[in-house]
Amino acid sequence: MNWQAVKAIYRFEMSRSFRTLVQSIGAPVLTTSLYFVVFGSAIGSRMTQIGGIPYGAFIVPGLIMLSILTESVGNSSFGIYMPKWAGTIYELLSAPVSTPEILLGYVGAAASKSVMIGLIILATSTFFVPLQIQHPVWMVAFLLLTSVSFSLFGFMLGIWADSWEKLNVVPTLIVTPLTFLGGSFYSIDMLPPVWRTVTLFNPVVYLISGFRWSFYGLADVSLAVSLAFIGGFFLLCLAVISWMIRSGWRLKH
Amino acid sequence: MEPILSIRDLTKTYKGGHQALKSVSLDIRRGEIFALLGPNGAGKTTLIGITCGLVNPTSGTVLADGHDVVHDFRAARATIGLVPQELTTDAFETVWATVCFSRGLFGKQPDPALLERILRNLSLWEKKDSKIATLSGGMKRRVLIAKALSHEPRILFLDEPSAGVDVELRRDMWNVVRDLRDAGVTIILTTHYIEEAEEMADRIGVISRGELILVEEKASLMHKLGRKQLTLHLQDALHAIPQALEGYGLSLSPDGLSLVYSFENEGGRARITALLRQLNESGVAFRDLETSQSSLEEIFVSLVRGAA
Ligand SMILES: Nc1ncnc2c1ncn2[C@@H]1O[C@H](COP(=O)(O)OP(=O)(O)O)[C@@H](O)[C@H]1O
Ligand SMILES: [Mg+2]
Numbered sequence: 001m002n003w004q005a006v007k008a009i010y011r012f013e014m015s016r017s018f019r020t021l022v023q024s025i026g027a028p029v030l031t032t033s034l035y036f037v038v039f040g041s042a043i044g045s046r047m048t049q050i051g052g053i054p055y056g057a058f059i060v061p062g063l064i065m066l067s068i069l070t071e072s073v074g075n076s077s078f079g080i081y082m083p084k085w086a087g088t089i090y091e092l093l094s095a096p097v098s099t100p101e102i103l104l105g106y107v108g109a110a111a112s113k114s115v116m117i118g119l120i121i122l123a124t125s126t127f128f129v130p131l132q133i134q135h136p137v138w139m140v141a142f143l144l145l146t147s148v149s150f151s152l153f154g155f156m157l158g159i160w161a162d163s164w165e166k167l168n169v170v171p172t173l174i175v176t177p178l179t180f181l182g183g184s185f186y187s188i189d190m191l192p193p194v195w196r197t198v199t200l201f202n203p204v205v206y207l208i209s210g211f212r213w214s215f216y217g218l219a220d221v222s223l224a225v226s227l228a229f230i231g232g233f234f235l236l237c238l239a240v241i242s243w244m245i246r247s248g249w250r251l252k253h
Numbered sequence: 254m255e256p257i258l259s260i261r262d263l264t265k266t267y268k269g270g271h272q273a274l275k276s277v278s279l280d281i282r283r284g285e286i287f288a289l290l291g292p293n294g295a296g297k298t299t300l301i302g303i304t305c306g307l308v309n310p311t312s313g314t315v316l317a318d319g320h321d322v323v324h325d326f327r328a329a330r331a332t333i334g335l336v337p338q339e340l341t342t343d344a345f346e347t348v349w350a351t352v353c354f355s356r357g358l359f360g361k362q363p364d365p366a367l368l369e370r371i372l373r374n375l376s377l378w379e380k381k382d383s384k385i386a387t388l389s390g391g392m393k394r395r396v397l398i399a400k401a402l403s404h405e406p407r408i409l410f411l412d413e414p415s416a417g418v419d420v421e422l423r424r425d426m427w428n429v430v431r432d433l434r435d436a437g438v439t440i441i442l443t444t445h446y447i448e449e450a451e452e453m454a455d456r457i458g459v460i461s462r463g464e465l466i467l468v469e470e471k472a473s474l475m476h477k478l479g480r481k482q483l484t485l486h487l488q489d490a491l492h493a494i495p496q497a498l499e500g501y502g503l504s505l506s507p508d509g510l511s512l513v514y515s516f517e518n519e520g521g522r523a524r525i526t527a528l529l530r531q532l533n534e535s536g537v538a539f540r541d542l543e544t545s546q547s548s549l550e551e552i553f554v555s556l557v558r559g560a561a
Contacts, residue, residue, distance in 0.1 A: 002327070008357025012346075019345060087341030091400065094305040094335050095358040096327040253267060253308050 005097045009105025010112075013079055017113050024075075025117060028067045032121045035063055036128040039185060050187050051218045056129040061212040062184025064121050068114045068143070069150050069179050069204065073171050076110035076154030081167050084158070084251070093252060099245045103238075107151045114147035132215065138223075139214035145230050146207055152237035159244050159251060178204045188220045203229060255319065256280035257408055257439045258304070263313035265299050265463075273299040275463040276313070281408075281441060286434055288454035288471075289443040296463040297443035298338055301410050305335045317408060331359060334406030338413045338443075340393050344386035348377055348396055351385060352403045359404035371402050374429055391422045398426065402433075409433060411442040415449055427453060482545050483514040483525060488538040495535045501528055512539075 017024045040056035047055040083089040092102070125131060133139050161167040182204030188196050199205055200221075210226030213219035219226070244251070258281035265274040273296045281287050289297050302308030304315050304322055315322045320329035343351055352368050372378045375395045380388060385396060394414075401409060411430075415423055430440055430453065444450055450457050451471070458468040467474075490509035501524070504513045516522060532539070 002360040004357045004360045004362065008354050011357075012350075012354050015350070016345070086343070087337075087339055088343055090305075090307055090335070090337050090341060091355065091358060093307045094330060094333065096330040096360055097358065098327070248309055252306075253302070 002095075002097050002101050005095060005101045006104045006108070009092075009097075009101070010109045013106060013109030014112070016079070017075070017109070024113065025120060028071060028117050029120055029124055032063050032067060033124060033128075035059070036125065040128055050190075051216070053216050053218065054129065057131060058187075058212075058216075059185055060122070060125045060129060060131060061215050062182070062208050063125070064118050064143075065146065065182075065204070065208050065211055066179045066184050067121055068118045068147055069175060069207075070171065071117050072110055072114040072147050072150035073154035073157065073175050075113055076107055076151040077158035077161065077167055077171075078154075079106050079110055080155055080158035081161055085164075089251065093248075099242045102245060103152070103155070103241065107148065107155050110151035110154065111144070111147040114151065115143055118143050118147070134217045135214040139211070142207070142211045142214055142226075142230075145234065146211070149230055149234040149237060152234065152241060156237055156241050156244065159241070159249070162250065178202050183208045183220060203233065206230065254283055257283045257318055258441070259314075259316040260300070260304070261314045261316075263300070263303060263315060264311045265296070265303060265308065266311045273463050274303075274311075277460070277463070277465045279458060279465060279468065281439060282456075284434065284437050284439055285455040286430065286440045286442070286453055288450035288457045289441065289460055290445065290447065290450050290457055291443070291460035292445055294462075295460045297460060298412055299463075300460070301335065301412050301441075301443065305333055305410065306330055331404075332407040334401035334404065334409045336394075336397050336401045336409070336411045336414060338416065340390060340397070342385045342393050342396055344384070346385055347382050348372070348385060348388075348399070349381040351396065352399050355400040356403040361404050367405070368399075368403055371399050374425070374432070375399050376425060390417065391419050394418060394422060395425070398429065402429075406438065408439045408441070411440065413444060414442055415444065415446055481516055481522075483516070483528075484543050484545070485512045485514070485532070485539040486541040486543075487511060488540050491537065495537065497531055497535045498528070498537075501531075512537075 036056065039059055043055075049055065050058045080089075083092065122131075157170050158167065181199065182202050183199070188199050188205060191199060206221055206226045206229040209220040210223055210230070213223055213226070243249070258279075260277060260279040263274050263277045264272070266272045277296075277300065289300070291297050299308055303310045304317065306322060306326060310323070315329075317329040318332045320326075320332075322329040346354070349368075349372075352372065353363065356363065356368065369378065372381055375398055377392070377395050377399055380392060385393065388396065394417075398411075398414075414426060418426070430442075434440060442449070442453070454471050456468065457471050457474055459466050487510050491505060491512070492509060494503050494505055494512070501514055504515075505511075506513070514525070514528060516524070
């Protein structure tokens with residue numbers, strides 16, 4: 001195991017984020033604050049409580065998940081697509097590193113950034129709504145697992161993409177809609193039965209449900225199902241990426 | 254001694270079906286400077302790409318210091334430094350950050366003193382805090398060299414090192430290469446500039462259309478294949494080559510003032526004495542004579558033509 005390489009890649013990726021600090025941290029915080037103003041205060045004040053929780057507080061876990069998913073996928077896919085596009089990936093390919101170093105470095109950095117953003121948003125939200133976290137350990141566990149899994153997914157996307165357009169199409173056409181329809185802003189119990197069933201095919205529902213449970217002890221689906229889903233997703237991404245790196249698919253000629 | 258790089262029956266067929274390497278075998282000796290000469294598209298970059306891990310081989314093996322570059326890639330790659338053909342650098346990193354990154358990526362402990370030495374040798378030290386995007390093309394090439402040297406490779410690949418490079422950089426670069434050779438580093442460079450091979454290399458390989466058509470010591474290559482010419486500058490113009498001198502394959506310049514005798518080998522050289530005696534007997538007087546040797550360039554062109 002080449003730990004020096006892990007350190008080098010991780011640092012490189014983190015310094016890339018810090019170079020664009022305003023954009024990488026300011027943007028998600030601003031966006032989320034806007035959601036609080038619009039949904040939490042303006043619209044939320046007219047909404048009834050959901051499961052005994054004020055609407056503004058109810059949407060916090062969903063909003064954090066929304067940011068984490070978008071940030072993880074965006075950051076991680078960009079992190080590997082950029083050197084591929086610029087040609088600087090030659091150095092990574094010629095270095096004595098393999099799947100573990102590459103993933104710990106790139107995906108580790110992307111996930112770290114997502115967790116940081118998640119925590120910052122969480123802190124920001126306390127200015128707007130009263131918060132309680134019933135299961136803090138589970139909350140952190142969900143935060144970590146989701147960040148890592150979706151950073152892995154983003155990494156996969158970055159290797160797959162061979163144009164900027166493809167790099168953007170999956171986040172905008174798939175990830176964002178699934179997140180919005182994943183119960184960030186509502187409980188799926190509020191949907192008509194047919195839509196409720198349809199929604200159960202949306203993987204993001206399980207993430208948000210589990211995460212919200214760690215805050216309020218209130219879930220749309222059971223905790224075990226949430227965990228099984230995210231664990232399965234993590235393993236699937238890991239397997240696919242390991243194959244990609246080993247075979248050099250879309251990385252080597 | 255075991256070769257530091259051992260290539261066996263290496264073939265590469267790209268996805269489109271183009272066969273870029275056709276069963277290439279080559280041993281590189283420890284500590285030598287080896288020049289791989291070949292026209293564009295000959296397969297030089299492909300050969301390097303396979304050795305360094307950028308290209309998957311179709312068949313064949315490459316051992317770097319005894320380690321298979323596919324199966325034992327960690328050990329193999331740790332010994333190899335690559336300066337790629339294209340100017341591919343990060344834009345927003347500083348020079349210092351990028352060489353530190355390279356060293357770490359290859360698993361080496363930080364060594365600021367060594368990196369400083371490398372940057373100074375490449376006249377990059379003053380630029381160490383500059384963002385790479387702000388550097389000129391020549392400076393970026395230096396950065397690529399510094400990155401490759403930062404992890405102290407035992408084998409260094411320079412892919413077309415002088416493409417688009419100014420005189421100053423060439424001088425610096427060759428000084429660095431000589432120092433490296435003195436330190437025992439094996440250097441493999443590809444080029445289509447013959448002078449470069451002629452100036453720097455210990456051995457030369459010629460590759461054309463994916464086939465290695467020749468590997469020779471530079472000196473013996475020049476000796477064996479180099480055509481020599483003896484030019485005689487005559488006192489008085491000749492209208493035609495005298496009958497007695499036929500059989501030497503002489504050629505007369507249009508102004509009739511110089512005779513050129515071309516020869517290839519020891520036998521041809523031995524006939525010079527006879528030729529000069531014949532000239533004397535025929536009453537052809539010359540005021541000067543010179544010999545010249547054909548350059549690698551000519552050798553190369555004739556080889557590649559022959560292979561085509
Ligand atoms: N990625 C690739 N896909 C398909 N063909 C390629 C690829 N890279 C190189 N080739 C082809 O392989 C041949 C050898 O290329 P290369 O090794 O770059 O030659 P050189 O470095 O000697 O100029 C060329 O005909 C080139 O067009
Ligand atoms: Mg080339």
